[in-house]
Amino acid sequence: MAGNSAGGRGVKSDETLFAIIEAVREADGIGVTELAANVNLAKSSVHKHLSTMRDHGFVVKRNGEYHLGLEFFSYGQYTRTTQDVYSAALPALEEIASETGESTWLMTHENGQVMYLDGRDPNDEINVNALVGSWEEMHANSGGKVILAHLRESEVNEIVERHGLSAKTDETITDRATLEEELERVRERGYALNLGEGLREMNAVAVPLISQESVEGALSVAGPTYRVKRERCEGELLDRLRAAADDIGLSLAY
Amino acid sequence: MAGNSAGGRGVKSDETLFAIIEAVREADGIGVTELAANVNLAKSSVHKHLSTMRDHGFVVKRNGEYHLGLEFFSYGQYTRTTQDVYSAALPALEEIASETGESTWLMTHENGQVMYLDGRDPNDEINVNALVGSWEEMHANSGGKVILAHLRESEVNEIVERHGLSAKTDETITDRATLEEELERVRERGYALNLGEGLREMNAVAVPLISQESVEGALSVAGPTYRVKRERCEGELLDRLRAAADDIGLSLAY
DNA sequence: CCGTTCGTTCTCCATCAGAGAACAGCAATC
DNA sequence: GATTGCTGTTCTCTGATGGAGAACGAACGG
Numbered sequence: 001m002a003g004n005s006a007g008g009r010g011v012k013s014d015e016t017l018f019a020i021i022e023a024v025r026e027a028d029g030i031g032v033t034e035l036a037a038n039v040n041l042a043k044s045s046v047h048k049h050l051s052t053m054r055d056h057g058f059v060v061k062r063n064g065e066y067h068l069g070l071e072f073f074s075y076g077q078y079t080r081t082t083q084d085v086y087s088a089a090l091p092a093l094e095e096i097a098s099e100t101g102e103s104t105w106l107m108t109h110e111n112g113q114v115m116y117l118d119g120r121d122p123n124d125e126i127n128v129n130a131l132v133g134s135w136e137e138m139h140a141n142s143g144g145k146v147i148l149a150h151l152r153e154s155e156v157n158e159i160v161e162r163h164g165l166s167a168k169t170d171e172t173i174t175d176r177a178t179l180e181e182e183l184e185r186v187r188e189r190g191y192a193l194n195l196g197e198g199l200r201e202m203n204a205v206a207v208p209l210i211s212q213e214s215v216e217g218a219l220s221v222a223g224p225t226y227r228v229k230r231e232r233c234e235g236e237l238l239d240r241l242r243a244a245a246d247d248i249g250l251s252l253a254y
Numbered sequence: 255m256a257g258n259s260a261g262g263r264g265v266k267s268d269e270t271l272f273a274i275i276e277a278v279r280e281a282d283g284i285g286v287t288e289l290a291a292n293v294n295l296a297k298s299s300v301h302k303h304l305s306t307m308r309d310h311g312f313v314v315k316r317n318g319e320y321h322l323g324l325e326f327f328s329y330g331q332y333t334r335t336t337q338d339v340y341s342a343a344l345p346a347l348e349e350i351a352s353e354t355g356e357s358t359w360l361m362t363h364e365n366g367q368v369m370y371l372d373g374r375d376p377n378d379e380i381n382v383n384a385l386v387g388s389w390e391e392m393h394a395n396s397g398g399k400v401i402l403a404h405l406r407e408s409e410v411n412e413i414v415e416r417h418g419l420s421a422k423t424d425e426t427i428t429d430r431a432t433l434e435e436e437l438e439r440v441r442e443r444g445y446a447l448n449l450g451e452g453l454r455e456m457n458a459v460a461v462p463l464i465s466q467e468s469v470e471g472a473l474s475v476a477g478p479t480y481r482v483k484r485e486r487c488e489g490e491l492l493d494r495l496r497a498a499a500d501d502i503g504l505s506l507a508y
Numbered sequence: 509c510c511g512t513t514c515g516t517t518c519t520c521c522a523t524c525a526g527a528g529a530a531c532a533g534c535a536a537t538c
Numbered sequence: 539g540a541t542t543g544c545t546g547t548t549c550t551c552t553g554a555t556g557g558a559g560a561a562c563g564a565a566c567g568g
Binding site: 009010011013014015017018021025028048049051052053055056057058060067068069070072073074075076077078079080081082083087108110111115117129130132133134135 | 263264265267268269271272275279282302303305306307309310311312314321322323324326327328329330331332333334335336337341362364365369371383384386387388389
């Protein structure tokens with residue numbers, strides 16, 4: 001059905017469980033009957049899965065409707081805080097945001113995508129919690145690009161093949177050759193810019209967070225083009241990010 | 255095994271999946287063989303589950319070891335931000351923490367336990383991220399008590415039966431009768447105190463967050479007994495909490 | 509170069525996940 | 539207040555599949 005790469009070596013029950021979880025998430029408040037219809041299973045089967053999940057707190061029933069349970073938050077919080085970059089970079093996040101006055105972000109990559117681990121927006125212009133915890137494609141994002149630039153070429157190829165290079169704006173890099181040039185530029189300079197490639201009217205700079213020769217994440221500052229111009233990205237903001245990245249690199253190495 | 259309440263109406267594969275997830279969490283970096291031993295399953299079975307999870311990002315392999323994947327963080331973040339109290343109370347959290355100078359907490363309950371949804375500690379004395387996302391028993395916690403006080407008696411009984419009244423310190427309430435007196439007192443006053451009942455040398459006050467007659471959570475301030483004395487709890491801190499709770503109650507009602 | 513240990517794949521069988529029907533609980537309708 | 543029409547839950551049955559165990563292959567170290 002949805003996931004196919006499992007082939008014959010996966011566990012089908014797990015697949016259905018994940019489908020149910022995803023359907024509960026999408027619905028946010030849904031009954032057994034409707035849920036069963038959404039995942040193409042018998043009511044009884046869905047009910048069994050839900051009961052099991054309920055016993056473990058992954059799902060709760062509020063006014064007759066199933067919702068994801070806080071156990072997910074528990075596991076999620078654990079997962080975030082055990083990312084080495086997270087604890088290493090968290091203090092810097094706060095500082096950079098308040099010093100520069102612009103939104104500041106921490107990202108990691110996994111499976112060819114990046115995720116915002118956390119962010120601060122001193123101006124409260126951006127809903128930080130809407131972005132934190134969400135996946136982004138790497139090619140249209142300063143953090144993603146700076147991470148890509150530090151991966152092996154074979155990995156980059158895999159990622160491009162798997163996720164493509166979709167256009168977010170008309171500035172987005174959409175072909176492999178241009179991407180490679182850009183990544184080369186990033187490697188030379190040691191930082192990545194994003195000039196309206198992800199969102200119109202949004203610029204950003206990112207530096208890599210490196211531990212033992214491998215990229216563990218990226219730190220970036222982003223803001224509207226009228227405040228965050230290219231010169232500022234490559235000047236004040238970059239300086240601040242680089243200083244933080246050096247510190248973080250040290251603390252990652254212990 | 256671990257979860258038994260499922261009886262015959264649960265899905266056994268899901269139980270094993272959850273066991274594997276939990277084992278991966280506990281180990282934080284573990285191979286198939288060791289994992290299989292920890293959950294008492296054949297290597298091949300564990301491997302199949304891990305493959306399926308990997309396809310969905312719930313698990314990742316880093317240097318030959320399995321870890322929980324950021325997909326958990328994604329679901330967790332979603333779960334937290336869709337809790338109505340969370341977005342309603344988040345701004346207040348920040349404000350109260352900076353105004354009072356003491357650690358401030360937001361909790362909700364689920365399945366007879368409370369969880370810290372978020373917290374702020376202006377003094378950086380407490381590792382906030384270690385508490386956020388963790389479950390706590392309700393009876394030894396100001397937030398837990400104030401929530402308990404607003405539940406139906408049958409619910410309180412269930413909770414006490416299920417989770418007991420374990421002693422955290424020698425001030426902890428450990429019998430049902432004393433708890434009932436305390437809850438009655440909390441209902442009369444409209445707030446709950448915690449005077450060294452959870453941790454020695456730690457006091458706290460909490461107020462309930464109520465929406466349409468039902469408790470959705472609690473807001474609390476906590477600190478070391480030498481700074482956060484009972485008088486301060488029932489004075490300045492309580493005033494601040496009550497003001498915030500009123501606002502939040504309104505915004506919960508839209 | 510061989511022995512060990514890991515992860516992965518394969519095959520086979522008893523179990524159990526899933527379907528479907530029946531039952532129960534609740535609301536609204538007449 | 540009986541009836542209808544929805545739910546969620548429980549039951550029973552059966553074919554598919556999860557789990558065991560063995561075999562394979564890769565990585566490592568002596």
